[in-house]
Amino acid sequence: MAEHPETTLTQGTPPADTYPRKILEYLEGFLISKTVFTSCELGVFDVLHTAGRPLSAKDVSKAIGASLDGTERLLAACAGLQLLQTHCDDGQVFYSNSDEASIYLIRSSPSSLLQSIQYRSETIYTCWQYLTDAVREGRNQYEKAFGVSSKDLFEALYRCDEEMVKFMQLMNSIWNICGKDVVKAFDLSPFKVICDLGGCSGALAKQCTSVYPECTVTIFDLPRVVRMSREHFVSEADLRINFQQGDFFKDTLPEADLYVLARILHDWTDERCIELLNRVYGACKPGGAVLVVEALLYEDGSGPVTAQLYSLNMLVQTEGKERTAAQYAALMSAAGFTNIQHRLTGKIYDAVLGHKED
Ligand SMILES: C[S@@+](CC[C@H](N)C(=O)[O-])C[C@H]1O[C@@H](n2cnc3c(N)ncnc32)[C@H](O)[C@@H]1O
Structure with missing residues (x-):
């Protein structure tokens, strides 16, 4: 007798054909990357590190010069991603860095990934907008992404000194790990x-x-x-x-x-x-x-x-x-x-x- 599919599932887990968990996660993977990029760019983890005590969204929004509403949502998302810890006091939420964020996401840490995050955010993310073209054409996408010829690969990668330093920081960051x-x-x-x-x-x-x-x-x-x-x-x-x-x-x-x-x-x-x-x-x-x-x-x-x-x-x-x-x-x-x-x-x-x- 054929086994009924539902009998083999762990209780409480919807069958894959009614809830495509993995696919939904994949479709929205870039939301996670962008949340981390933005938090780093705005200096959220650095501000919390410097404060040395949990801060409210209002404190953080002032310190990073951003809207309170936007900061509240950003901090909540970082907490959901387990990059921040929350502390409740008198009905108010305060945030501090998680252990991992303290090691990898603040600028002054010897194992900081911050500069490599900037390269990912500004260069790799931009290149990946052209992944479809890259797959169709079988070639890199510097011309479309940055308007530079890629005839000489490293001339394209190092199209200005600032870009070269960012690339070098990306290369550097992984070897500490x-x-x-x-x-x-x-x-x-x-x-x-x-x-x-x-x-x-x-x-x-x-x-x-x-x-x-x-x-x-x-x-x-x-x-x-x-x-x-x-x-x-x-x-x-x-x-x-x-x-x-x-x-x-x-x-x-x-x-x-x-x-x-x-x-x-x-x-x-x-x-x-x-x-x-x-x-x-x-x-x-x-x-x-x-x-x-x-x-x-x-x-x-x-x-x-x-x-x-x-x-x-x-x-x-x-x-x-x-x-x-x-x-x-x-x-x-x-x-x-x-x-x-x-x-x-x-x-x-x-x-x-x-x-x-x-
Ligand atoms: C992907 S990076 C790897 C860097 C380093 N080995 C690492 O793993 O962090 C490639 C390196 O090759 C260097 N490179 C590229 N073309 C080169 C060439 N023709 N002669 C010497 N170095 C070159 C680049 O400047 C860059 O430092």
Whole structure:
């Protein structure tokens, strides 16, 4: 006898055909992103942090210079999203930051995501308005979104200094959270001379030198990025980290035992990846290696959903895509690397290590 569908449901859960919970949540996912973006832009979490005590909506509205009605709704939504805690006193509601908001959503925290939130809000969100066009055309959408040519990808990404700094802050922010896992995924202690190709402002390099105190890291990046890193990001105190400017597709690469390519290959087509890996192989000392750090897709492409969504983001914003460990291994082995292994970290970014034989 066929089972009655309702008998298999947990009591109180409506059947999927009468209440499409998941789909409704997906359709309105952007409401959540925008609520967080706006709260950060207006400085809600910073105001509550500075106050050091729970505040009413009226206090917050004054401090952020916004309407009382709008602020009340914004704070209520943040409380619903568990980013704020509520305290009732004498019939009035007061708000304070949740533990997570205190760590990640205030400007002065060492693990602040605020600057990366600004890039998501102003740049990525704008690009994603053109996702349909990106899927139809199979290409990034800088021309429509920002009116700039994307013939040179990083000229488009760095279309002005302000945009470049925001991008660099986005790149920086994740390595405070996931950097240690990535550099510890393999024992990198045998590699004393490391080159972080496209290492941006050095956030991952800092994680490397803190885990492996005996190594030195040369960050190789475009001249504009190196200049900006020196002006805005780098403490010259760490003598184990230095910068070299150049184009990794054209210029001589620094000699190293280990080349780190973190979130580099996902920007480029397979052909460009092999071109770059060939150059890395040529520069690498025998016995050396290349460490590719990326958000790996499962081998059958069925997840993780973060990597699947990032791959769409790569379509909208770059010339590349996210790949599986086997796809990265194929690119690395096409360039000559052998003994290629990968390690999952359980967080967003994973590691693939390939060796150059002695
Ligand atoms: C997606 S970001 C990754 C940054 C960093 N590795 C990380 O994971 O945070 C790509 C980096 O490659 C650099 N880059 C792009 N094209 C380059 C080139 N032709 N030569 C050197 N660096 C380049 C960019 O400036 C940027 O810092």
